[in-house]
Amino acid sequence: MVLVEQVIQISRFNLIRAAQDLMKWQQKCTPVSEHTVKSAVTWLWKLDHMTAVSHTSSAExxxxxxxxxxxxxxxxxxxxxxxxxxxQLLLEKVSDGSCPVNTVSFNAREDETIIFLKELSRLTSGRFHAFAEKKNCRDATGPALKYEEDRKRLTALNSGKVKGQMPQVAGVCEDVFLIWKELEEARSTVRQVQEMLSESDQSASQEANKGDHPLSKDITDKYLTSEKWLQKYGLKAQKLTLYEALADSVFRHVDGPVDIKTKPEDECSQTDAETKRKIIHARYCDKFVHTLWKDGSVVHVYVTTEKYKQYEKKMRTALRQMEERIKWLQQGSRGLFGNVFEDDVYILIDTSQSMNNKLPLVKEKIFQLMQEQLRHKKRFNFVKFSAQAVAWQEKLVEVNEENLQDAWLWIKGLEVGSSTNTLKALQMALADTDTQAIYLLTDGRPDQVFQNEKTENAEKRCQN
Structure with a gap:
């Protein structure tokens, strides 16, 4: 897909297979043409998918x-x-290379891999992307596809469901990634508690109560950053982490009698259950589940059926909240822009030649942005840029129906130009002292170079 959609837009390219013996499509970078792209696709599908790989292959x-x-x-x-x-070898050999290394993670299961690839791209001034396999993909060992069939099938995969655990935008959209990480921790905690309950021979409910509903939230909570949202609805906020959930259900091994806290069957009644605790001698500790505690010590766990049911109900509610949050973050304009939190924003739109086939989609997403988010802000402005940068208005303007309508007519009339003067567009937005945030829509790096101290400072301010 990257060959037929993006490589076709550049000047030269080459492909290298990292195997025991390096496999190169061409000896040197080759000019891009329809013929060379077709040839590269054919070469890819003919590769032996069982070729041995050594730990030095990638670096080489x-x-x-x-x-x-x-x-x-x-x-x-x-x-x-x-x-x-x-x-380790990649960090030693590649991190100080002569050009940027853009890393792409496919179906990574370990957090360490994502962290490493992000760091490698940062050290080499590159970029990082991550995505997961989708269902109903063709068998990788099947016959090679014809060029047009390949292109259609790869495009059709966009409608499939993700097979891997990580959301499609994880690693790219940090807002979604934070929620996904919390969701994974929640699932892991539920599994651990279920295993402990099973080991201690306690019967537990395996089905969620279908009458349960998520905790009521003020609609404005949706527009919090994921970091702040987790502070209010995350596992720690609701005391659902493993250690907090089991805090009153664990006891340490000692050579002597051990207290186990037990609650009365009717929690509404006044009892002395807390003062007259059940006493069990330490020699019976091997009858209970053992687990590592947060301080590294081994503790014994006793989870009652009642406690598990209460915990399961709260955890399932929390899981639904997080799943709904991820779904909401990926809908409409948020799928491209994320949540727009600032009140005074600039939207910079790349209209260079390479955006020719993407501009209709960009216009559609901007329309969604105006309807769903911009209309709730205070001020806004648009800047289009190709060889030159042109602003819709000289400064930020008030959000009202008249301005939104006028801006949409301006957006509808956008046409592609030539080169990509990103810096000029950024300078125009930064020149407006009331600007709180800039949203940059582009498909490639700038191709115009400015070498003076003033513009370098502008670039640094934008990066920060």
Whole structure:
């Protein structure tokens, strides 16, 4: 897909397979044409998918790519998780390379792999992307597809469901990634509690009460950052982490009598259950589940059926809240822009030649942004940029129906230009002293160079 949609827009390219013996499509970077792209696709489908790989293969492939003087950037496509020895070698050999290394993670299962690939791209001034496999994909060992069939099938995959655990935008959209991480922790905690209950021979409810509903929330909570949302609805906020959930259900091993807290069957009644605790001698501790506690010590666990049911109900509610949050974050304009939190914003739109096929989609998403988010802000402005940058208005303007309508007519009339003067667009937005945030829509890096102290400072301010 990247070959037929993006590589076709650049000047030259090459492909290298990181295997025991490096496999290169061409000896050097080759000019892009319809013929060379077709040839590259055919070469890819004919590769032997069982070729042996050593821990040095990836580093050797990257060094080989960087050795081509015509190369301006390298894309390192990592399937699954990266071995520890390979990580170390890549950091030693590649981190100070001659060009950016953009890392792409496919179906990574370990957080360490994502963290490493992000760090590698940062050290080499590159970018990081992550995505997961989708269902109903063709068998990788099947016959090679024809060029047009390949393109149609790859495009059709967009409607499939993600097979891996990580959301499609995880690692790219940090707002979604934070919620996903919390969701994974919640699922892990539920599994651990269920295992403990099973080991202690206690019967537990396995079905959620269908009458349960998520906790009521003020609609404005949706517009919090994910970090603040988790502070209010995350596992720690609701005291559902493993250690908090089991705090009153664990006891340490000692050589003597041990107290176990027990609650009365009717919690509404006044009893002395807290003062007259059940006493069990330590020699019976091996009858209870053992687990590691947060301080590294081993503790014994006793979970009653009643406590588990209460915990399960709260945890399922929390899980539904997080799943709904992720779904909401990926809907409409938020799928592209995320949550727009600031009140005074600039939207910068790349209208260079490479945006020719993407501009209709961009216009659609901007319309959604105006309807769903901008109308609730205070002030806004748009800037289009190709070889030159042109603003819709000189300064930020008030959000009202008349301005929104006028801005939409301006957006509808956008047409593609030539090169990509990103810096000029950023300077225009930063020149407005009331600007609180800038949202930059572009499909590539700038192709116009400015070398003076003033513009360098503008770039740094934008990055910060």
């Amino acid at each position: 492939a990257l060094l080989e790519a960087m050795g081509d003087e015509a190369v301006e950037a390298v894309y390192y496509f990592a399937v699954g998780d990266v071995p520890v020895d390979t990580k």
